[in-house]
Amino acid sequence: MITEQAEVERRAVERIVLGAFGELTGRRSEPLRYAMMDDTPVGVLGLASGGRGLRHLSYVRDEDAFLQQLLEEHGDVPLLRTASLDDVRRALERYFAGKRLDFDIPVDLSDLPAFQQRVLDATARIPAGRVATYSEVAARAGSPRASRAAGNALHVNPVAIVVPCHRVLRADGSLGGYGGGVRIKEWLLAHEGVRPASL
C-alpha cells in the first residue's frame, strides 16, 4: 500500500536524520517535533511536542527564531519538523474559528519547576469566557500569598493559549502583562466573549 510505503520511508528518513544528529553533536536525546502556524489572528505560532504532549506554543517572529528559542531552552536537542502536530493545529483552528474555545490536548509540563506546574495546572482549569485573578490562581496552586510569583510563572508559560494564562487578570480587573503582548491578551479575551474593562 502506498501509505504504508510512505510511512516506512518517513521512519527511515527520521532515523537517518536522528542518527546524523547524534553522530555530529554527540547528543542522543529524545527529539522535539515542531511545526509552524504562520497565519493565525495572533500572528506566527511555533508548536513543539516531545513524546508526552505539547511542550511549546509560542508567539514567534519566524521559524528561525523559534528554533533558536528551542535550542536555547533545551540545549541541542534534535528538532524534527513534523506534520504530526495535526491534532494541536486542528484544535487551534477550531479555537480561532470560535467553534471550540476549550482545549483537550495533552500538555507536557514535566520539565518545569513544581510551583510553575501547579500554577499552570490551576490556570488550565479556567474555562473559556471566565477569568481569574493572579491571587486566585496562586491560591488554587496552594500558595495563596504568592500572587506575584504566580504572575511570573504565567508570564513564562511555555504553552500559551492552550494553558490559558490570558484568562488571568489583576485584582482590579486590569489586564496585567502577557508574554505575547497585551494586545494579543485583549484579542483572546474578546474572542472568548470577555470584556475585561467591565469587570
Added chain:
Amino acid sequence: MTPSPMPDRAAHRIAVLLAKHGEELARHVRRMVRDDDAAQDILQDTMIRAHGALARLPAGANTRAWLYRIATNVSLNHLRSRSRERAALRRHAAERDAAADPQVDGQLPSDDGERETLWLSVARLPERQRLALTLRIVDELDYEEIASRLGGTAAGARANVYQATKKLRLGVDPR
C-alpha cells in the same frame, strides 16, 4: 593564535540546519543511494561541509539550493566510488571464477549496474541540470517544487530537466 573551535555553537548551527532541511535532504539522498547507512554518512558529510562553508555563503544566497547541491554531489561521489568497488568485486569474482571457486557469486543485479552507469553520466551533467534531473527522477518532484528547492522558475527547472534527459537520452518524460 586561532581561537579554539566552539563545539556548542557548531552543534547549535547543525541542529538548525538539520531541523529545517534534514528530512528532505535525507529523503533525497536515501532515494539516490538506496542504502540507509550510506545515506546517514552522506547527510553527516553534507552537514559538515555545509557548516564549514556556511560563513562564506553570501548574504541572500539560497541555503536550501546550496544544501541540495552539496548533498547531491556527495551522493554522486558515493555512487561513483561504489560503482568502482563493484567493478573491482566483479573483476575479483571473474578471476576467482576462472580459478573455479564455486563459493563466489560474481553475479550482481543488472539493474544496479544500469543505475550506476546512469549516475555516472548524471554526475557529468552541468550542475543545474544535474540537480534538477535528480530532483525530478529521484524525488519525483514537480517543476514548481524543484524551483522552490533550487531557486529560479518552474520553466527554468523544466528546461534543465529537458536538456539533461536529452543529453542522457533517457526515456524520461520531461513533462
